[in-house]
Amino acid sequence: xxxxxxxxxxxxxxxxxxxxxxxxxxxxxxxxxxxxxxxxxxxxxxxxxxxxxxxxxxxxxxxxxxxxxxxxxxxxxxxxxxxxxxxxxxxxxxxxxxxxxxxxxxxxxxxxxxxxxxxxxxxxxxxxxxxxxx
Amino acid sequence: xxxxxxxxxxxxxxxxxxxxxxxxxxxxxxxxxxxxxxxxxxxxxxxxxxxxxxxxxxxxxxxxxxxxxxxxxxxxxxxxxxxxxxxxxxxxxx
Numbered sequence: 001x002x003x004x005x006x007x008x009x010x011x012x013x014x015x016x017x018x019x020x021x022x023x024x025x026x027x028x029x030x031x032x033x034x035x036x037x038x039x040x041x042x043x044x045x046x047x048x049x050x051x052x053x054x055x056x057x058x059x060x061x062x063x064x065x066x067x068x069x070x071x072x073x074x075x076x077x078x079x080x081x082x083x084x085x086x087x088x089x090x091x092x093x094x095x096x097x098x099x100x101x102x103x104x105x106x107x108x109x110x111x112x113x114x115x116x117x118x119x120x121x122x123x124x125x126x127x128x129x130x131x132x133x134x
Numbered sequence: 135x136x137x138x139x140x141x142x143x144x145x146x147x148x149x150x151x152x153x154x155x156x157x158x159x160x161x162x163x164x165x166x167x168x169x170x171x172x173x174x175x176x177x178x179x180x181x182x183x184x185x186x187x188x189x190x191x192x193x194x195x196x197x198x199x200x201x202x203x204x205x206x207x208x209x210x211x212x213x214x215x216x217x218x219x220x221x222x223x224x225x226x227x228x
Binding site: 037038039042043044046048053054057075078080082083084085108111 | 147148151152155158159162163166169170172193194195196197198200201204205208209210211212213214215216217218219220221224226227
C-alpha cells in the first residue's frame, strides 16, 4: 500500500481521492459496528446542537438590532439572555457617548448564512456518505 | 463487571464530548462577538466572564446561568437522542 501511494502523482485530485477513500473506509468500519455507529451518531447530534445554538446566538443579535431598547429572553422565572445597548450599560456609558458604532447587520447575516450552510452540510453529509458506501 | 465498566466509560466519554462541545461553542461565541464587535458576558452565579472589544462598541449580550445549563442539557439531549436512534435502528450490512 505504501509503495502504491508513493507511486501516485502528487496532485490535488489524487490527494482528495485518498482523503475521500479513507473517509469512506472509516465510515464502513464504523457502520459495521453497532456501538461505534451509535457513538458516531452521538457525536453528530452534539455537533448539530452546537451549530443550532450558534445560529440562535447570531439570530438573537440580529433581532436585538431591530429594537430601540434592550432585548430580554425570559422563560417564566428564568432569565436566559439579554442584549443591552451600550448607552444603557452603566460601565460603558461614557465611552459609548464618544464612540458609537452599530453592528454591521450584513456581517451578522453572512455569519448566519455560513452557520446554516454548515448545519445543512452536517445533516446531509452522513446520508451522502451512506449512499456512497452502499 | 465488564458491562458496568463499559457503561461507565461510555458515560464518561459522553460527558467529555459534551464538555468539549460546550468549550467549542463558547469559543465560537467569543469569535462571533469579536467579528460583530459586540460585548459578551457570561454570568454564572457569583462569577462573571466577559469579553469586550476595545474600544467598546455595539450592544452587550449577557448570558445567564439557565442559558448555560440549558445549553449543556440540549447538547447532551441531542447527542443521546441521535445515539439511541442509531443504536435502535442499526442493521448489519448485507
